[in-house]
Amino acid sequence: MRDFLPSNIVIENVLQFKxxxxxxxxxxxxxxxAINFSYSKPYNDPSxxxxxxxxxKRRSIEFADYLSQGEDSLYTPILLNAAGNWEFHAYNKERPLFGRLILKKxxxxxxxxxxxxxxxEYVKKTDTTLNVPFLTFHYLDEDEEIKLFDxxxxxxxGIGTSLSRxxxxxxxxxxxxATNLxxxxxxPFFSKGTLIGKRNKEKHITLQNLYNIILLLIKKSDLEDLSKEKILSIALFYFNTIKETLPNEWEDFKSYRLTxxxxxxxxxxxxNEIINENFLCKSQQPNSSKIQSLLKNLKQIDWSSNGDLRYLKGVSGSRFLAQDIINCMS
Structure with missing residues (x-):
């Protein structure tokens, strides 16, 4: 029997509640x-x-790695159904809800x-002992158990990637x-960005979007080695210059596709290419006047919503447009 215990287990200092x-x-x-006082019911159980x-296995290893971070590695109680096989005994009449559990199965x-x-995994690797919190229902029938699991x-x-960032x-x-942007x-993203990933007409750029944008901006370049403050400064300069070059296109999300x-x-x-080709290594700053001059060429592109850009989709669309942008800088 999968719920079999070779001997009773006693757990002290338990709180009973409803x-x-x-x-x-x-x-x-x-x-x-904790490793031995419960069992799982697989989805394909004959019953x-x-x-x-x-x-x-990957998720288990990730959690073991999380636990290795030390005292900051907090986690929530595991949830169990004793199915009537655990007995509670209060320590005394004065505290009837505080006592010990005797586990028979x-x-x-x-x-x-x-x-x-x-x-x-963590205990095997480190040969340590952890305190594991639990919350156990005294009795749920199998249908109630499945319903609660569902x-x-x-x-x-889930909290979503933006809030996680x-x-x-x-x-x-x-x-x-990305958060500071x-x-x-x-x-330029102050009035357009949302921290929690929930878009509306005004705030249509999520924190996760900006995270990806910054990754693309510094990817596989010397910019990756800069401090976060310098990366922020470069991103602010670059996108503010674009906003100043094309103010109407930047502000009007409905009529233009710039944002x-x-x-x-x-x-x-x-x-990524423009900044790296015009980066002053000595000062660790972009050549602002040169880049500002280059970005004026963005006016050559039709950013309107009913123009050719409406046919671009996904990653391939972004790469195609990026090449167009680079070409018009030449």
């Missing part, structure tokens, strides 16, 4: 216990009541499969640059 009328338990166990996907693991697998994994919405801005230089009033993502990516690809 959630929507259902008895539940919350506490901590050692990583050695027809399984739901878990196979463990993705393994619990079904509803959420936290990759966390547990990652913890197992809600957890389909109704919850924002949250990591102090640990990742490109995220920091949205937050700084002197930036559409395909065009911005193309400008970044072209900018």
């Amino acid at each position: 959630m929507r009328g259902r008895v539940a338990y919350q506490g901590f166990v050692s990583s050695q216990v 027809g009541k399984g739901y878990q996907r196979p463990i993705n 393994k619990a079904s693991l509803m959420d936290g499969q990759h966390r547990l697998s990652g913890i197992e 809600i957890i994994n389909t109704k919850a919405k 924002y949250l990591n801005r102090n640990n990742d230089d490109i995220s920091w640059v 949205i937050l700084r009033p002197e930036s 559409h993502i395909i065009s911005l990516n193309a400008l970044a690809i072209a900018g």
